[in-house]
Amino acid sequence: MKIKNIITLILVSLVIVGFSLAQIIMSPEQYSMTERRVLAQRPELSAEQILSGKFMSQFEEYTLDQFPMRDTFRSIKANASRSIFMRKDNNGFYYAKGHLSKLEYPLNDVKIENSISKIDEIYKKYLSKTDCKMYLSIIPDKNYFLAPQSNHIAMDYDLLKNKMCDNLRYLEYIDIFDKLSLDDYYHTDQHWKQENLKELSQYLLTSMGMPADQTFKENLLEKPFYGTYYGQASLNIQSDEMHYLTNDTIDSCAVTSYSTGLPKQGFIYDFNKANGKDPYEMFLSGSEPLLVIENPSSASNRELVIFRDSFASSLTPLIISNYSKITLIDLRYIQSSILDNFVNFSNQDVLFLYSTLVLNNNISM
DSSP states (O other): OOHHHHHHHHHHHHHHHHHHHHHSSSSSSSSTTTTTTTTTOOOOOOOOHHHHHHHHHHHHHHHTTTTTTHHHHHHHHHHHHHHHHOOBTTTEEEETTTTTOOOOOOHHHHHHHHHHHHHHHHHHIIIITTTOEEEEEEOOOOOOHHHHTTTTTOOOOOHHHHHHHHHOTTTTEEOOGOOOOGGGGGGSSBOOOGOOOOHHHHHHHTTTTOOOOOOEEEEOSSSBBBBBHHHTTTTTOOBOOOOEEEEEHHHEEEEEEOSSSOOOOOOOOOHHHHHSGGGGBBBSSSSEEEEEEEEEEOOOOOOEEEEEEEHHHHHGGGGGGSSSSEEEEOTTSSGGGGGGGGGOOOSOOOEEEHHHHHSOOOOOO
């Protein structure tokens, strides 16, 4: 018995020493591709940092982020929690009906009020004295469909819609909740699939008084798509396929990005981003504060301005053929006070298109 205890102690000591040496020798990773975030780096060792207590807290964060085989251990923990201990979620992530999702609960009244206030501010500053036709549409996150089926908690979506509509009566509401289903979302990501949005795009267009008579060619991205939730949840499930739609109009459009404040060429489909850390960013190059898409083949001079989040990136190409120009504004990356430097609001269609995920967090800087 004594020999067995000694052997156990030696093995445990070797494991501890081995992992400690590995962490010392290994070069710190700058970024986690699985978690889609920047990792903590080794803190500066100084008397000031030690006396203030900052060094130990930063060092603890560093050791957790840079632990050897961290992703392997995260995966073991997540799969054990689900398969062995039968936990319904792991750090807010859950798997049900073939889908990964993240709990979004409860409804954040403060954030919703902030979202309403920001839209109201834009209306009063830029839109109230124009001939713009103004619309609001809210995109349900996949929990709206998945949570009731899997017996998980979810926010009160009806209350969210009512709060938005009751306080923004100058916007015509276009309800798209019943135009979507769980199958319209990626299994490993929060976003919707572009190839499933053809009927939805037509519904939005007709709701805004525009014709909807376009056809598309469906294309498959060759590499498998592992969405944001895949790495964050650390569960081993099958990857998604990513499809994208094209036609002659989309191919002829010119995109201008103002990510630096100065105009530069952008892309409807950015295939460099398709091979990057988040392939969904192939749609209009991902996070962009302001984009302008010009359609030289449009039969009308009508323009559309979309205040949006990332869901609009894959939807917008499907409605461009009906407009001569679409301007996309993401208030999370640009100050609303400088919009008149880039956009002359006059008689455009204006669509506030936001997902419940963003409305329940932050729609602006």
